């Protein structure tokens with residue numbers, strides 16, 4: 719059965735438009751309890767951005783495309799970490815607005831740019847050393863096409879985080895998001911490997927993290 723991707727994207731956009739502040743607080747909670755909670759129970763959010771920076775440095779990447787950049791916390795983090803030019807794309811106007819203000823207030827606005835778009839519908843042929851999607855495959859209707867589109871914009875590395883499928887937590891999370899009108903997807907390791915091999919960018923590396931996997935491929 720054909721999947722209606724525009725309806726899917728509309729639901730995801732509506733979900734994130736309404737939760738800009740809630741999501742952004744994962745990175746910068748006003749309370750010390752909130753900060754402790756996030757560092758402890760949302761550790762994967764920090765691990766995935768740290769791993770991306772390590773890879774960028776290891777392979778000498780200077781430009782980065784942050785697909786599904788959200789409120790721009792990672793985009794700014796990577797620019798501060800040494801990336802010369804970071805471009806974020808997101809379907810949520812609320813998130814893009816937040817990302818622009820963050821980059822301006824961090825006074826690295828000249829090295830971070832942001833664009834409101836459904837990445838799977840973009841056709842820009844600008845390329846970046848590294849193309850990253852953190853916390854995005856959770857909401858993507860066709861992961862293989864999405865990764866292929868990422869590979870078309872990348873010269874050196876494609877990288878993503880993939881929420882894992884577990885018997886108890888995944889159905890609960892799916893139901894919780896569905897109640898708020900947002901579709902979610904989960905991935906077994908074999909599926910991630912299949913997608914990367916189908917795209918054929920380079921040999922996939924897959925690393926387990928608390929909530930799933932980080933996966934990347936490097937083009938030699």
Ligand SMILES: C[S@@+](CC[C@H](N)C(=O)[O-])C[C@H]1O[C@@H](n2cnc3c(N)ncnc32)[C@H](O)[C@@H]1O
Nearest residue numbers: 734786787788808809810813836837852853857
């Ligand atoms: C969980 S947030 C992650 C934000 C950021 N990458 C981070 O790790 O903090 C997922 C983001 O992906 C965006 N998104 C989902 N599907 C997208 C698509 N097809 N094109 C662009 N952005 C998308 C959502 O709007 C949302 O802001």
